[in-house]
Structure formats: structure tokens, C-alpha cells
Amino acid sequence: MNYVGTLMYSMLVGLATTIEIFLLTLVLSIPLGIVVALARLSKIQFINLTAQFYIWIMRGTPLLLQLIFIFFGLPLIGLTFDRLTAAILAFVLNYCAYFGEIFRSGIQSIDNAQYEAAEVLGLTPVKTFLRIILPQAIKRILPAISNEVITLIKDTSLVYVVGIGELLRAGKIASNRDATLLPLFVVGLFYLILTAVLTKTFKGFEEKFSYYR
């Protein structure tokens, strides 16, 4: 037990980085995901195809590779980012594509009758989307979003590749140094706690949206 206590400081520092990357990615990629969904649904061929291409690239290559490309590859053409910026950029670009597809599925699941009702009532297309379609879509996609968010908290461990120390890395360092697996178990426990909190939070959101059917 004393040994676990000595690990805590470095673990908590790692945890802070994990949460930082997690929150920044979420805050940026969820709203941008709505934009990607709208682009993907656009009737303008150019916008639609661009969105499709973007989603193909982002979902079609490993996030790890994208991280490496942004941090080590882009400097070759003169685009240099610091570690954290590169990591956030890669995560946001990647998660945006997934969130975009989730939002698209939600938006498309809303019956055309809702658009028609809004149209004959004289709501503008923007108001129709924001006040009628999106709130209903969000209720339907919450379970899928929750899935993606839980995947994200674990994906943050990939940032080790650009040299950022986060939770898993803190555990690995301690494990190698002290020749014991115990730190990795502690890391696993941390992830489980994070996931439990997220699960509970999303359950709360779902209940909040359960006022109607």
C-alpha cells in the first residue's frame, strides 16, 4: 500500500494530462462534428464529396499514424506544432469524423414530416435545424456519442508517441523502473473510474432527454 502511495504523484500528473486532452478534444470535436454532418448532408456536390473524402481519410487510417504524421510529418513542409497542439489537432480531426457520422445518422433519422411541419409554419431552415431537428437527433444519438466518448478517454493514451506523459505512460515508467506490474493495475483502475463517471454522466443526459418519447 505504501508503494502505491509513492506512485500517486506521477499518476495524478499523468491523469491531469489525460483529462486535459480528453476535455479539449470533446469541446472542439462535438460542435465541429455537427458541421461535418451538415457538410456530409449538403446537396452541394463539392462540399459533400470533400466531407466524404475527409471522413474516409480520418476513419481509414489509425489515429496513431495521424498523430505521427501531424507531429513528425508536417514539420517537413514547414508546419510545426508543439506536442500538445499536435495531439489535440490529431484527436479533434479524427473524432470529428466519427462524431460527424453519428450526428448524420441522428439528423437523417428524423422524419421528413418534422421538416414539413416547420416549413409550413414559416420557420427558416436554420431555426428548423436548431430548434426542431437537432434536439430530437441528440436524444437518439446519445448512446452512440457515449460509446465514442468512452473510446476517447482510452485513446488519449496514444499521445505517448509524441512524447507527452499521460496516465498510462506514468504507469509504464513506474512499472519498468520498479520491475512490477502493480502500477499498470493502478492505471487500469483509474481508467475504470473515469469510465464509470462518464457512463453515469451519460445516463444522466439520457434521463434528461427522457421527458418525451
Next chain:
Amino acid sequence: MILKVESINKSFHEKSAIKDISFEINGGEILSIIGPSGAGKTTILRCINGLERCDGGSIEICGLKLCKEENNQCIYPSPKKLRKLRSNIGMVFQGYNLFPHLTVLENIIEAPINGFNVAKNDAENKAIELLDMLGLKEKVNSYPFELSGGEKQRVAIARACALNPKLMCFDEPTSALDPELTDDIAKIIEKLAQEGMAVLIITHDMAFAKRISQRIIFIEAGKILSAINIKPFLSE
């Protein structure tokens, strides 16, 4: 005259859906359009409320052109003007199309507040007045899923009335109602007409159409077969 439809045409994929349809409705008058399914009844209604664009002909609402024909093409006003024009037309869909995430009151005040900048207080007062008239006052804060079919329909009517339209359209108003509720909706529609609204009903319920309308138009295969006067109508 509230609504004037002049020889409108509409095709889907080269296949003619309605052809050369013309009729008029005055304020206070109830007109029913009857025909078998696939005859083009709903297409006529959708052309009038602007959900479909006519290929030819003209539609005039309260003296304003919804569309007019020029050089074999149907010309529509800008989206902004169209929205304004549409506030003269109320629409009660067959499936009612209420917004499930909004309460009864929110359903009714949504368009006045967010589409036409009516003050929230005024919109709410008007909504409550309408709900009172339709016997739904105690349902103000209910959600659509908590209502029966007949109640949903009355909310849809209240929502359509919130902008004081001059023309009220009903798509198959009796299709989902029990016989005793049919009489209630008939009374509501008559009341709207008494207040000066022009009412257009699309139905295949002949008994209902006869009970309520001043005039009935029969259509088949997209064309008007005949029109009959049921009750004498005293013009404005």
C-alpha cells in the same frame, strides 16, 4: 376571395400527377376535395401550401401570388416572401406532425415567436385562448405522447391557427378518428369557417364531406371530374 387556384399542373418524373386544376374558396366557405387514393388530392394540397412547386398555373392567396406562370414556367417569390405569404395558410397534416420534444404550448408558440417575432406573452395568451376554445386548456404543459389522437389533432389545429391564417387546410381530418370524434372535428371546422376562414379539406370520407362542406370537388386521375354545391353559401 381567399384562395384562387388557376389551372395548376404538377408532374413527378414526367408522370402527370395533377392537371389543369382550378377552383376558388371564399372566406367562411368550406370546400372539400374528394377522390380515390392516388387521384392527386394531396398533391393539390401540397402545391397550395408550397411544399411542392407547381409546373404551371397560378395560385393566389388573399390577393398575393404564391406562384404565377411566365413563359411556361412557374415563378415563385423569394423564400422570405414565401414564408410571409405562408403565414396566411394554416395546415393540419394527416399525421398531425407535432414536435414531440415540445409541450403543447411550446408547439403552438414556436412559429409565432421564432418565425414571426411575436412577443412571448402575446403568443402565449393567444395559444391559451385557442386551447381553451378547443377544450384543451388542461393540456397546456403536456407532451404530444401524452395525448390521444383526437387531442393531438386539436393541438395541430391550434398550432395552425396561431398565426391567424386566412385559409385552413386539412389533410384527411377524419382518417384516424372514431365516429363520435368526427362530429367534434366537424364542429371545430365549422366554427373556424364562421369566424371567416376559408377551409379546404382533402378527404375520401364522403359522409363527412357532405356533412360539412358548402361545395365538393371530385377528382380522379389528377383532373376535376365535377363540382357540386351542397349547401347554399352566402357570399361575403
